[in-house]
Amino acid sequence: MPVHLPDTVDAAVAHLAADPSATLLAGGTDLMVEVNDGHRRPSGDVVVVNRIAELRSWRRDAAARAVTIGAAVSYREIETGPLGEMFPALGEAARTVGSPQIRNAGTLGGNLGTCSPAGDGLPVLAALDATVELASSHGRRVVPIGEFMVGVKRTALAPGEMIVSITLPLIDGWQGYAKVGVRNAMVIAVASTCVVLDRAQRRVAVALGSVGPTILRCPEAEHDLAASIDWETLRVAGEDLERFATLVSAASRPITDHRSTAEYRRHAVGVLARRLVRRASSEEVTV
Amino acid sequence: MSHDSDHYVLDVNGVRREVTDSWLGESLLDVLRDRLGLMGTKGACEQGECGSCSVMVDGVLVCSCLVMAASAVDQPIVTIEGIAPVGSPSDVQAAFVEAGAVQCGFCTPGLIMAVHDLLERDVMPSETEIREELAGNVCRCTGYGRIIEAVQRVAVERGRAQ
Ligand SMILES: Cc1cc2nc3c(=O)[nH]c(=O)nc-3n(C[C@H](O)[C@H](O)[C@H](O)COP(=O)(O)OP(=O)(O)OC[C@H]3O[C@@H](n4cnc5c(N)ncnc54)[C@H](O)[C@@H]3O)c2cc1C
Numbered sequence: 001m002p003v004h005l006p007d008t009v010d011a012a013v014a015h016l017a018a019d020p021s022a023t024l025l026a027g028g029t030d031l032m033v034e035v036n037d038g039h040r041r042p043s044g045d046v047v048v049v050n051r052i053a054e055l056r057s058w059r060r061d062a063a064a065r066a067v068t069i070g071a072a073v074s075y076r077e078i079e080t081g082p083l084g085e086m087f088p089a090l091g092e093a094a095r096t097v098g099s100p101q102i103r104n105a106g107t108l109g110g111n112l113g114t115c116s117p118a119g120d121g122l123p124v125l126a127a128l129d130a131t132v133e134l135a136s137s138h139g140r141r142v143v144p145i146g147e148f149m150v151g152v153k154r155t156a157l158a159p160g161e162m163i164v165s166i167t168l169p170l171i172d173g174w175q176g177y178a179k180v181g182v183r184n185a186m187v188i189a190v191a192s193t194c195v196v197l198d199r200a201q202r203r204v205a206v207a208l209g210s211v212g213p214t215i216l217r218c219p220e221a222e223h224d225l226a227a228s229i230d231w232e233t234l235r236v237a238g239e240d241l242e243r244f245a246t247l248v249s250a251a252s253r254p255i256t257d258h259r260s261t262a263e264y265r266r267h268a269v270g271v272l273a274r275r276l277v278r279r280a281s282s283e284e285v286t287v
Numbered sequence: 288m289s290h291d292s293d294h295y296v297l298d299v300n301g302v303r304r305e306v307t308d309s310w311l312g313e314s315l316l317d318v319l320r321d322r323l324g325l326m327g328t329k330g331a332c333e334q335g336e337c338g339s340c341s342v343m344v345d346g347v348l349v350c351s352c353l354v355m356a357a358s359a360v361d362q363p364i365v366t367i368e369g370i371a372p373v374g375s376p377s378d379v380q381a382a383f384v385e386a387g388a389v390q391c392g393f394c395t396p397g398l399i400m401a402v403h404d405l406l407e408r409d410v411m412p413s414e415t416e417i418r419e420e421l422a423g424n425v426c427r428c429t430g431y432g433r434i435i436e437a438v439q440r441v442a443v444e445r446g447r448a449q
Contacts (some may be wrong), residue, residue, distance in 0.1 A: 001311045004289045015289075032353040035312040036333040042312050046292065048358045070313055076347075097422020100401070102335055104347045105354070125386065185422035230343040261432060 005044045009054055009135050009164055012047055016135035016160045017047040024162055026072050027105035028051055029098070030114045054164065055109065058083060065170045068133075071109025071163040075121075076124050078284075079103060087168060089175035089194050091129070093120040099186050109163045112148065113153045116212045118146035121192040122149065124177055126207035126215040128168045136161040149214045156209055173199035174280040176233060178272045179209070190260040193248070197280055199231055211252035213263045219272075221247035225277070233283040241277060245270035292357045299323060300369030309356060316340045318356035319366060327367035328398045338424035341397040342366045344360050348404040350423075361405050367396035371405060380404055386437035390428035398424045411442050 006012040016022050021044035034040035049055055055072035075094040078084055084091025097103050097120050109122040130145040148156045174197040181187030190207035204226045206218040221244055229239035254265035296303050303324050319325045329339035331424050335350040342351045345362040367425040372379040379402045405420045417438050
């Protein structure tokens with residue numbers, strides 16, 4: 001079977017068009033686990049995406065105040081480079097992924113391709129209202145992140161389509177990501193939360209991982225906090241913060257499985273959200 | 288660039304190695320051990336959890352069990368066999384022996400790869416940094432204390448040599 005190592009998106013989508021059963025391969029940290037376990041056996045062509053310059057790079061659009069990140073940019077690059085500074089929540093999420101070996105290979109596009117509700121990059125993309133650019137031999141289209149993630153390991157990718165990039169708006173305000181797992185390193189999220197406080201727009205965004213079939217936003221909690229927060233200091237009164245945490249927990253739709261119980265997960269996302277908002281105001285004081 | 292999944296050439300430790308009869312999806316770990324006879328790279332979990340199969344591909348430390356071998360053509364691959372010739376260990380290897388950081392030895396090749404990579408990027412890592420950077424290499428014998436000591440020894444010795 002042919003293995004293709006294209007260096008352009010056009011060449012990659014031509015291979016996908018020629019073989020609809022082709023398998024896309026980025027860092028392999030999800031795909032190869034399934035192959036090694038015998039759960040997945042590539043039968044058609046393999047199209048390797050991490051030699052496509054457009055997918056390996058990122059660019060800042062100053063006019064649009066946005067950054068476009070290629071699908072094959074690794075966690076290591078996000079964690080150690082300017083991307084982690086421009087998007088601190090994404091940097092924090094990247095730092096929590098697996099081990100150095102996994103972060104060297106694993107990519108944001110692969111996280112989206114797998115679309116696990118526990119994917120650490122995904123709550124950040126959801127809270128920042130990312131858009132995802134897809135390409136096929138018929139052309140390109142841009143899909144909002146909320147429409148891209150359809151369900152547990154289900155995406156809006158059509159046959160013959162691939163992820164090219166993710167575009168994130170630069171936010172004036174505060175953002176953070178936190179996750180609960182059984183230990184500090186090499187652990188899949190039992191529950192995770194991303195909070196974005198957009199001071200310019202006076203908008204709050206909260207996204208939750210591992211507590212539903214896919215990443216969940218919390219519109220009620222977001223509106224409530226946007227009304228109660230002091231947008232200058234990012235301080236929130238104690239009772240308002242408690243109500244916010246309760247609304248975040250109420251927005252979760254967790255299940256009990258081998259990693260944790262629904263009750264614990266529901267509780268944990270409230271705690272994480274409250275902790276992140278507290279961190280926002282304390283960091284605000286020190287700068 | 289395209290090639291057939293069952294016949295390709297890898298650049299391993301600076302040597303062109305022909306791979307034949309490989310199956311599509313075969314990991315670099317299996318190709319190194321079973322087809323190229325390079326037994327230094329160890330395989331245990333085959334899920335990227337244990338790090339015993341760590342190698343460098345294109346200058347980056349990865350788990351070879353998660354690299355589809357056929358995707359690694361035209362990229363320099365360095366395995367434990369490429370770190371130092373038999374009989375003249377690298378400074379990291381020597382420090383592991385001196386510090387007693389080797390017990391059963393199964394995790395050692397992966398750890399040596401990870402430590403060489405770490406010290407390339409950070410000449411004087413703190414203990415916390417060492418622990419974080421080696422989080423992907425599991426050792427069930429030592430309790431890690433002597434491994435950390437070995438890393439610190441090399442960092443100090445290299446600093447002194449400068
Ligand atoms: C030991 C270990 C620990 C891990 N820890 C974490 C963790 O803490 N947090 C976390 O979120 N994840 C974790 N993961 C999972 C994995 O590392 C991430 O999901 C990673 O983002 C996958 O990226 P990849 O490039 O390796 O994807 P691949 O395995 O190459 O691909 C994953 C899927 O996406 C598809 N795909 C890849 N690129 C594209 C593209 N451009 N367009 C369309 N489809 C594409 C592939 O066909 C495949 O179905 C871990 C994995 C391992 C092995």
